[in-house]
Amino acid sequence: MVKEQLLTDIENEPPNYITSKWVVERVPFIFNGDIELYIDWKERLSLLIGVDSKSIVFTGSSAVGFSLNPEKNFKPFDESSDVDVAIISTHYFNISWHYLRNIGTDLFRLKPKEKNAIDDHRQRLIYWGTIATDKIVQLLPFGKKWVDAIDNMRTIEPTKDREINFRIYKDFEALRSYQTGSIKKLKDTLLKP
Known part of the structure; x- marks a missing residue:
C-alpha cells in the first residue's frame, strides 16, 4: 500500500511536493510512526554534535521505507539497510x-x-x-566528535547496530534541492517511454 502511494505520488505530483511529503516533513519510516522516539533520537544527537534537532532530517530508505535510487528498484528498508541522516548546518559546512x-x-x-x-x-x-x-568524516576537524556521536547513536533503537551516515547540507534549500533532484531523476526513469 505504501509503495503504491509513493509510486502514485511520483507519477502525479511535482518533485518538490514528493520531497516534502516523503522525506522532509514526516516521521521517518524507521521510527514506525513513533514521534516521541523520533524526537528523543534527534534531541540526543543534537546534544552530541551541537546542532539544533530541527536541523536533523532522515533521508533515503530509512525515511521513506524504500530506496529512491532508480538502480535499486525501490528496495525496501530492511535489517541490513543503512541510515542516512542530513545535518543542516552552515557552520559545519563551512x-x-x-x-x-x-x-x-x-x-x-x-x-x-x-x-x-x-x-x-x-x-x-x-x-x-x-x-x-x-568516506571522509575521520579527516574533518570535527571528525572524532562525529564518529563518537555515530557510535553512540548505534547503541539505541531504532538505529542500534546499523551503519549511520551523516551528510552535511549548507542550509535547508541545499537539502531540498539535492533531494528534489534525486526525485526528478527517479520520476524521469519511471515515466520514460
Whole structure:
C-alpha cells in the first residue's frame, strides 16, 4: 500500500511536493510512526554534535521505507539497510569546505577512496551545498566528535547496530534541492517511454 502511494505520488505530483511529503516533513519510516522516539533520537544527537534537532532530517530508505535510487528498484528498508541522516548546518559546512579547499599536499597521503571522495566534493557535491561525510568524516576537524556521536547513536533503537551516515547540507534549500533532484531523476526513469 505504501509503495503504491509513493509510486502514485511520483507519477502525479511535482518533485518538490514528493520531497516534502516523503522525506522532509514526516516521521521517518524507521521510527514506525513513533514521534516521541523520533524526537528523543534527534534531541540526543543534537546534544552530541551541537546542532539544533530541527536541523536533523532522515533521508533515503530509512525515511521513506524504500530506496529512491532508480538502480535499486525501490528496495525496501530492511535489517541490513543503512541510515542516512542530513545535518543542516552552515557552520559545519563551512568548516568542511574550508578543510577540503585547503587540504594541500596532505591529499597525497590519503587512501584512494578518500582522495576520490574529496575529488567528488570538489567537482560536484560542494556545488549542491552538501558534504557527504561517509568516506571522509575521520579527516574533518570535527571528525572524532562525529564518529563518537555515530557510535553512540548505534547503541539505541531504532538505529542500534546499523551503519549511520551523516551528510552535511549548507542550509535547508541545499537539502531540498539535492533531494528534489534525486526525485526528478527517479520520476524521469519511471515515466520514460
